[in-house]
Amino acid sequence: MVEFKIKDLSLASEGKTSILWAERNMPVLVKLRERYIESKPLNGVRISASLHVTKETAVLVRTLKSWGAEVYLAPCNPLSTQDDVAAALVDEGINVYAWRGMSSDEYFWAIRTVASKNPDIVMDDGADLHVTLHEEHPSIASSVWGGTEETTTGVIRLRALEASGKLKYPVIAVNNAKTKFLFDNRYGTGQSTIDGILRATNILVAGKVAVVAGYGWVGRGIALRLKGLGARVIVTEVDPIKALEAVMDGFDVMPIAKASRIGDIFVTATGNKNIIRAEHMMQMKDGAILANAGHFNVEISVEDLERIAIAKRRVRKYVEEYTLINGKKLYLLAEGRLVNLVAAEGHPSEVMDMSFSNQALSTLYIKNNRRKMEKKLYDVPLEQDELVARLKLETMEIEIDELTEEQREYLKSWRA
Numbered sequence: 001m002v003e004f005k006i007k008d009l010s011l012a013s014e015g016k017t018s019i020l021w022a023e024r025n026m027p028v029l030v031k032l033r034e035r036y037i038e039s040k041p042l043n044g045v046r047i048s049a050s051l052h053v054t055k056e057t058a059v060l061v062r063t064l065k066s067w068g069a070e071v072y073l074a075p076c077n078p079l080s081t082q083d084d085v086a087a088a089l090v091d092e093g094i095n096v097y098a099w100r101g102m103s104s105d106e107y108f109w110a111i112r113t114v115a116s117k118n119p120d121i122v123m124d125d126g127a128d129l130h131v132t133l134h135e136e137h138p139s140i141a142s143s144v145w146g147g148t149e150e151t152t153t154g155v156i157r158l159r160a161l162e163a164s165g166k167l168k169y170p171v172i173a174v175n176n177a178k179t180k181f182l183f184d185n186r187y188g189t190g191q192s193t194i195d196g197i198l199r200a201t202n203i204l205v206a207g208k209v210a211v212v213a214g215y216g217w218v219g220r221g222i223a224l225r226l227k228g229l230g231a232r233v234i235v236t237e238v239d240p241i242k243a244l245e246a247v248m249d250g251f252d253v254m255p256i257a258k259a260s261r262i263g264d265i266f267v268t269a270t271g272n273k274n275i276i277r278a279e280h281m282m283q284m285k286d287g288a289i290l291a292n293a294g295h296f297n298v299e300i301s302v303e304d305l306e307r308i309a310i311a312k313r314r315v316r317k318y319v320e321e322y323t324l325i326n327g328k329k330l331y332l333l334a335e336g337r338l339v340n341l342v343a344a345e346g347h348p349s350e351v352m353d354m355s356f357s358n359q360a361l362s363t364l365y366i367k368n369n370r371r372k373m374e375k376k377l378y379d380v381p382l383e384q385d386e387l388v389a390r391l392k393l394e395t396m397e398i399e400i401d402e403l404t405e406e407q408r409e410y411l412k413s414w415r416a
C-alpha cells in the first residue's frame with residue numbers, strides 16, 4: 001500500500017511527462033539503472049530520503065525503486081516541491097509526503113514520518129533528516145546501515161555531529177565528490193540561480209551591479225554567470241584565499257558594509273547566517289533585489305527586514321516588496337529561501353545526472369560495505385567519482401587520452 005500526502009494526485013500525468021523530460025538529460029543515471037535492473041541489488045532495502053522533490057529527484061527515486069528499494073520521500077525545503085512530480089511518484093508506488101508551500105510544522109512532520117520508517121539507508125540534503133533521526137529516534141538511528149549527504153551545509157552539520165562523537169551511522173559526503181561540487185554547486189547553481197532571479201523579476205542583468213556573498217563553489221558559479229550577462233560583479237568573502245582568487249578572477253572584492261551601498265542585486269551563497277542584516281539593508285539603494293542561493297533561509301535576515309519595514313506586499317510571484325522606515329523599497333525573492341529551487345526548477349538535469357549517480361552508487365556502496373564501515377563521514381570512493389566522470393564523458397561522446405606505460409612509470413619515479 002502506497003502512503004502519501006501530496007497536493008493533488010490528478011497532476012500525475014503532467015508530472016510523468018516532466019520526469020521523462022529530465023530522464024532524457026540524465027543518461028548516466030539511466031545507464032546505471034539499466035546495469036543493475038536485473039540483479040535488483042537493493043531488494044527489500046528501505047530508504048528514507050529528504051530531497052528537493054523535483055523531476056531530477058524523481059529519476060533518482062525511480063532508479064532506486066527499479067533496483068528493489070522501498071522508498072519514503074520527504075522534501076528538504078518547504079517551498080521546492082514540484083507538485084506534479086510528487087503526484088507522478090505516488091502513481092508509481094513511491095511513498096511521498098510533500099507539497100509546495102508546507103508550513104514549518106508540516107515540513108518537520110514529513111521529515112519525522114520518513115524518519116520513523118526504520119530505514120536501512122538515509123539519504124539527505126541539508127541534514128534535517130539525519131539530525132531528526134539522531135535527536136528524536138536514536139534507537140532507529142542506531143540500526144541504520146548508513147546515510148548519504150547531498151550538500152555543503154549538510155556535510156558541515158554532520159562533521160560537527162561526528163566531532164561530538166554522537167554520529168550513529170556512517171555517512172557518505174556525496175557533496176564532496178568532484179563530480180558533484182565542481183559541477184552541481186558551481187555550474188548548476190550558477191545557472192539556476194540566475195534562472196530563478198530572472199523568472200521572478202524579468203530584470204535586465206546587463207549594466208547592473210551584482211553583489212555575490214561567498215566565493216565558494218556556489219558563489220563562483222553565480223559570479224561567473226552574472227558577469228557573463230553583463231553585470232559588474234562585487235564579491236564579499238571572509239576567507240583571504242578565496243577573496244584573492246576572486247580578485248584575480250577579475251571581480252571587485254570588498255566588505256558587505258561597503259557593497260551594500262552600491263549593489264542592485266544581492267545574492268548570498270555562504271552557507272552561513274545573517275550575511276545581510278538591518279545595517280546593510282538601511283543603506284541599500286531604493287529598488288535593490290535580495291536573493292539567496294545557500295541551503296537555509298538564514299543568510300538574509302528576514303527578521304531584520306520585517307523589523308525595519310513599515311509595509312510589505314507581494315508584487316509578483318516570489319517577489320515581496322518591503323518599504324523601509326527610511327522610505328526606500330527592497331525586493332526579497334522567494335522569501336529568502338533558495339531562489340533557484342523556489343522561483344525556478346533547481347539545477348538542470350544534466351548536472352543532477354552526476355550528483356544523483358553518486359547518490360545511487362553510494363547506496364550500493366553502503367549495502368555492500370555496511371559491516372565494515374565505521375560511524376564516521378566518508379568521501380565518495382575515487383573509483384566511483386571517476387566512473388561517473390567517465391560515463392558522463394561517454395554519454396557526451398567525448399574521448400580522452402590514456403597514459404602510456406612509459407608515462408605511468410615516469411610519473412611514479414623520482415629520477416629524471
Ligand code: NAD
Pocket residue numbers: 151152153154181184185189213214215216217218219236237238239242269270271272275293294295296338339340341347
Ligand atoms: P563553500 O564552503 O564552497 O563556500 C562558502 C563560502 O562562503 C566560503 O568561501 C566562505 O569563506 C564564505 N563565507 C562564509 N561566511 C561568509 C561571510 N560572512 N561573508 C562572506 N563570505 C562568507 O560552500 P558552497 O558549496 O559554495 O555552498 C554554499 C551554500 O550553498 C551552502 O549552504 C550549500 O549547502 C548551498 N548549496 C545550494 C545549492 C542550491 O541548489 N541552491 C546547491 C549547492 C549548494
Ligand code: ADE
Pocket residue numbers: 051052053054055056057188341345346347348349352
Ligand atoms: N538541488 C539543486 N537542484 C536540484 C534539482 N533539480 N533536483 C534536486 N535537488 C536539487
